[in-house]
Amino acid sequence: MTLVGTSARRADGEDKVRGAARYGMDYLEHGTLVAKVLRSTVPAARITGLDCSKAASMPGVRAVATAADAPGLSGLMIVKDQSLFATDVIRYVGEPLAAVAADTAEQAEAALAAIDVSLEPLEPVLDLEQSLAEGSRLIHPDWESYETAMPGTRGGNLAWESRVERGDVDAAFDRAHLVVEDEFRTQRQHQSPIEPHVAVARYEQGRYVVHTPTQFPFNVRGRIAELLGIRISDVRVIVPPIGGGFGGKLDVMVEPFACILTRKTGRPVRILNSRSEELATCGPRENAIVRLRTAVAADGTLLAQDGEVIADNGANSSGETVLVANVAPLVLGGTYRIPNARYASKVVYTNTPPTAAFRGVNGPYCVYAQEQHLDRIARELGMDRRTLRMNNLIRAGESMVNGQQLDDAFLTQAMDKVDEIRPWQDAHTERKPFRGVAVVPLTWITNPLPAAASIKLEEDGTATVTCAGAEIGTGAVTTGVLQIVAEQLGLRLEDVRVSPTDTDTGGYDGGAQGSRTTYGMGNAALDAATKVRDQVLDVAATMLEAGSDDLEIADGTVRVTGVPDQHVAVASVVATAMFDSGPIGASGKFATPPIPFDSGCMAGAAVTSFAAPLYQAHMAEVEVDPETGRVTVLRYVVAQDVGRAINPQMIEGQIQGGVLQGIGYALFENLRLGDNGEVIDDDLESYRLPTAADAPPIDAAILENPCSYGPLGAKGAAEPPIIPVAAVIGCAVSDAIGTTMKELPLTPFSVLQAMTEDQD
Amino acid sequence: MSHSFTLNGQPVDVTVAGMTSLLSVLRDQFGLLGAKLGCGEGRCGACTVLVDGEPVDSCIYPVANAEGAAVRTVEGLESDGEPLTRIQDALLEHGGVQCGACIPGVVMTLTALLETESRIDDSTVRSSLSGNICRCTGYQKIIDAAQAAANANGGPQ
Numbered sequence: 001m002t003l004v005g006t007s008a009r010r011a012d013g014e015d016k017v018r019g020a021a022r023y024g025m026d027y028l029e030h031g032t033l034v035a036k037v038l039r040s041t042v043p044a045a046r047i048t049g050l051d052c053s054k055a056a057s058m059p060g061v062r063a064v065a066t067a068a069d070a071p072g073l074s075g076l077m078i079v080k081d082q083s084l085f086a087t088d089v090i091r092y093v094g095e096p097l098a099a100v101a102a103d104t105a106e107q108a109e110a111a112l113a114a115i116d117v118s119l120e121p122l123e124p125v126l127d128l129e130q131s132l133a134e135g136s137r138l139i140h141p142d143w144e145s146y147e148t149a150m151p152g153t154r155g156g157n158l159a160w161e162s163r164v165e166r167g168d169v170d171a172a173f174d175r176a177h178l179v180v181e182d183e184f185r186t187q188r189q190h191q192s193p194i195e196p197h198v199a200v201a202r203y204e205q206g207r208y209v210v211h212t213p214t215q216f217p218f219n220v221r222g223r224i225a226e227l228l229g230i231r232i233s234d235v236r237v238i239v240p241p242i243g244g245g246f247g248g249k250l251d252v253m254v255e256p257f258a259c260i261l262t263r264k265t266g267r268p269v270r271i272l273n274s275r276s277e278e279l280a281t282c283g284p285r286e287n288a289i290v291r292l293r294t295a296v297a298a299d300g301t302l303l304a305q306d307g308e309v310i311a312d313n314g315a316n317s318s319g320e321t322v323l324v325a326n327v328a329p330l331v332l333g334g335t336y337r338i339p340n341a342r343y344a345s346k347v348v349y350t351n352t353p354p355t356a357a358f359r360g361v362n363g364p365y366c367v368y369a370q371e372q373h374l375d376r377i378a379r380e381l382g383m384d385r386r387t388l389r390m391n392n393l394i395r396a397g398e399s400m401v402n403g404q405q406l407d408d409a410f411l412t413q414a415m416d417k418v419d420e421i422r423p424w425q426d427a428h429t430e431r432k433p434f435r436g437v438a439v440v441p442l443t444w445i446t447n448p449l450p451a452a453a454s455i456k457l458e459e460d461g462t463a464t465v466t467c468a469g470a471e472i473g474t475g476a477v478t479t480g481v482l483q484i485v486a487e488q489l490g491l492r493l494e495d496v497r498v499s500p501t502d503t504d505t506g507g508y509d510g511g512a513q514g515s516r517t518t519y520g521m522g523n524a525a526l527d528a529a530t531k532v533r534d535q536v537l538d539v540a541a542t543m544l545e546a547g548s549d550d551l552e553i554a555d556g557t558v559r560v561t562g563v564p565d566q567h568v569a570v571a572s573v574v575a576t577a578m579f580d581s582g583p584i585g586a587s588g589k590f591a592t593p594p595i596p597f598d599s600g601c602m603a604g605a606a607v608t609s610f611a612a613p614l615y616q617a618h619m620a621e622v623e624v625d626p627e628t629g630r631v632t633v634l635r636y637v638v639a640q641d642v643g644r645a646i647n648p649q650m651i652e653g654q655i656q657g658g659v660l661q662g663i664g665y666a667l668f669e670n671l672r673l674g675d676n677g678e679v680i681d682d683d684l685e686s687y688r689l690p691t692a693a694d695a696p697p698i699d700a701a702i703l704e705n706p707c708s709y710g711p712l713g714a715k716g717a718a719e720p721p722i723i724p725v726a727a728v729i730g731c732a733v734s735d736a737i738g739t740t741m742k743e744l745p746l747t748p749f750s751v752l753q754a755m756t757e758d759q760d
Numbered sequence: 761m762s763h764s765f766t767l768n769g770q771p772v773d774v775t776v777a778g779m780t781s782l783l784s785v786l787r788d789q790f791g792l793l794g795a796k797l798g799c800g801e802g803r804c805g806a807c808t809v810l811v812d813g814e815p816v817d818s819c820i821y822p823v824a825n826a827e828g829a830a831v832r833t834v835e836g837l838e839s840d841g842e843p844l845t846r847i848q849d850a851l852l853e854h855g856g857v858q859c860g861a862c863i864p865g866v867v868m869t870l871t872a873l874l875e876t877e878s879r880i881d882d883s884t885v886r887s888s889l890s891g892n893i894c895r896c897t898g899y900q901k902i903i904d905a906a907q908a909a910a911n912a913n914g915g916p917q
Binding site: 007009010012013014016017018019020021022023025026191192193194195196241242243244245246274275472473474475649650652653655656657658659660661683684685689690691692693695698 | 792793794795796797798799800801803804806833834835837843844848849851852853854855856857858859860861862863864867885886887889890892893894895896897898899900901902903
């Protein structure tokens with residue numbers, strides 16, 4: 001029986017197609033109150049008064065929460081600069097000021113309107129460069145007092161800086177044949193899953209029980225505790241089926257309000273974001289400026305690169321932007337040999353809604369900049385753009401910018417596979433006016449965080465996996481991990497189940513992020529399954545009077561290898577074990593092994609290396625309408641190394657979905673900010689998401705280049721397909737119109753403008 | 761105000777304001793939680809149900825408009841004793857379901873398409889899905905599923 005490598009149907013699929021799956025947004029409890037949050041309408045102000053007395057006495061109002069109820073300072077792991085409610089100072093439009101629990105939504109809304117807020121306006125700081133400029137007003141005047149999880153360069157409106165430096169950059173520039181310099185600017189992109197943020201909390205036996213569709217239950221648990229100033233273990237997070245996340249549900253968002261209000265009222269409290277609140281307040285991918293200066297030899301060899309990435313943190317570090325700041329240097333210096341490099345990744349405060357994790361953190365805009373920049377270098381040298389890339393690609397055994405040796409580098413193979421599907425030469429010879437082509441290779445990370453799982457065998461011979469891995473929708477928990485377990489235990493897939501995600505029952509897990517579930521949870525579950533298998537074989541060996549080495553398990557039956565009539569059902573083994581060695585079950589765990597890198601070359605780096613690195617190449621052919629500037633993606637090719645494909649169909653689904661999210665980012669998704677730093681695009685009419693009409697034909701090739709410490713060789717698969725998309729489409733557009741596009745998204749207006757400027 | 765219609769074949773009667781959305785009637789009065797409140801703006805299509813065979817965004821569809829109509833939701837789909845309808849089965853077979861929050865709406869849109877169109881190809885499926893946003897899949901596997909289900913229907917492909 002071979003389950004691993006097959007496109008098994010997802011175990012939670014029937015409920016989903018029947019409409020029977022109960023998502024976070026469907027979860028209700030009896031007697032639940034409705035919570036609403038009062039949010040700031042100004043970007044910067046001193047709070048001189050907040051009077052909730054009238055609101056508190058209104059009909060149906062059960063409790064009002066304010067800053068006094070949430071004394072803690074928190075932040076996503078690195079800088080603790082976030083309070084749940086604005087205390088003395090407002091720092092962005094949308095910042096919470098108070099929250100109300102009432103019998104109905106209308107009563108809660110009415111109460112919010114009755115809260116009296118007095119403000120003294122402050123000068124808002126909205127622009128990245130303005131924020132860093134000398135004499136700019138400090139958004140966090142007390143920045144020095146904030147706790148940080150590690151040392152790093154900070155100061156003024158610079159929330160965090162990560163630096164990487166290798167070799168002698170200045171000397172390399174001195175001897176360069178060519179120096180090219182570019183600046184790129186990119187926009188905010190919103191995750192916009194179908195299911196908004198929602199939570200139901202109740203206070204029970206002195207603890208907070210929170211039902212929330214989060215990607216990272218243990219993070220939400222810890223962040224609630226930190227913001228409320230309570231013990232971590234006094235919070236229990238239970239995760240119903242998740243209606244999409246893409247990074248947007250990694251962090252705490254609405255849960256703490258429900259917790260405070262349930263404690264105050266003694267009633268369950270539910271809070272559900274409107275679509276407008278989602279877009280306006282739930283951290284998007286950060287806007288950024290990327291500046292690159294590169295020294296090149298006459299033959300196109302990259303000699304040195306000096307790069308600066310300035311990313312918008314928004315008003316505080318509640319999102320992942322600071323935590324992953326060092327991903328920018330690693331991705332800039334992870335695909336090509338750049339022997340001398342100096343990168344600074346700066347995360348900057350502004351009076352705008354905080355930014356956060358979106359699939360491919362830091363990656364898409366850094367890759368966009370790097371690849372447009374390389375295409376310019378190729379054009380200046382008169383070199384073929386693919387050849388320039390092939391000549392500079394990191395080969396197996398060579399090192400990334402952090403000194404990490406990529407023993408399994410598979411970039412040339414990925415490029416070759418793409419070329420096999422759509423030869424670069426053919427794409428060029430078949431070229432028509434206003435058509436462009438580009439190809440982009442990329443090294444990326446698998447999130448290395450730890451995982452735990454336990455498995456028990458039931459009296460009927462089936463198996464139950466218990467873990468706190470969150471099923472975000474990829475199928476990694478409900479199918480991929482189960483395929484690994486079923487194969488290891490010799491059970492049918494339908495005889496292995498996973499219990500609901502709950503921080504009280506599952507061991508620590510690093511969340512559904514960075515493609516880590518199949519890798520991390522897969523490893524932990526495989527560890528547990530191996531132990532369970534050993535227990536089964538030990539007991540069966542006695543029952544069958546055979547050596548356990550001579551046994552095999554398949555279809556729920558233990559057999560003596562080569563003696564088909566000597567067998568016993570797993571259920572019988574479970575029953576025998578019960579009063580012999582005890583019930584069969586085991587726990588498994590996983591931590592990513594240490595990855596050697598050069599620690600001396602980095603400062604302020606929370607992410608220091610690329611665990612279970614994976615390799616891919618994307619190619620696109622586009623057509624630009626010279627009249628309208630509209631870009632059409634004619635053809636798209638992906639070759640992606642996944643280590644080992646546990647479920648190929650699900651991986652294809654991740655590739656297709658990731659590429660379309662990337663196309664949205666490349667061509668039209670743009671969460672714009674207005675003159676007050678407020679989100680303008682606060683509905684799905686103006687923030688347009690890709691539809692079926694936007695999806696181009698995609699050829700996807702899955703490559704298997706096993707990771708020595710991945711489960712059965714698997715590495716991450718789900719996150720990376722979004723990352724090179726804007727780059728490959730941007731480069732193809734630049735190729736089509738003969739002008740380097742310096743900004744995203746590539747709207748008809750910006751493309752037309754670039755074409756017009758080019759003619760001038 | 762009282763409103764009468766059939767819901768998944770059964771006559772029903774609800775007393776709510778006429779402008780109450782059909783979605784909130786389905787979810788709050790009848791406990792049918794399959795259709796989702798994705799955006800509440802008639803943009804995402806996660807709330808799609810069929811009114812007299814036509815897909816509508818039930819989040820912005822006043823219940824008064826359903827007066828006398830046949831309303832069908834994902835919970836009411838039946839397939840001659842088979843556990844799933846062809847489109848439901850094909851969506852799973854082709855890997856068209858990821859988080860699944862859009863899927864009840866997608867299932868209803870494609871059910872209407874399969875019931876009304878004699879010729880189904882890539883472009884008819886894409887245009888029928890113009891009002892259903894799926895943020896996960898990139899649509900291709902949903903389109904594959906719809907075409908396969910049409911084939912299984914004895915369609916022209």
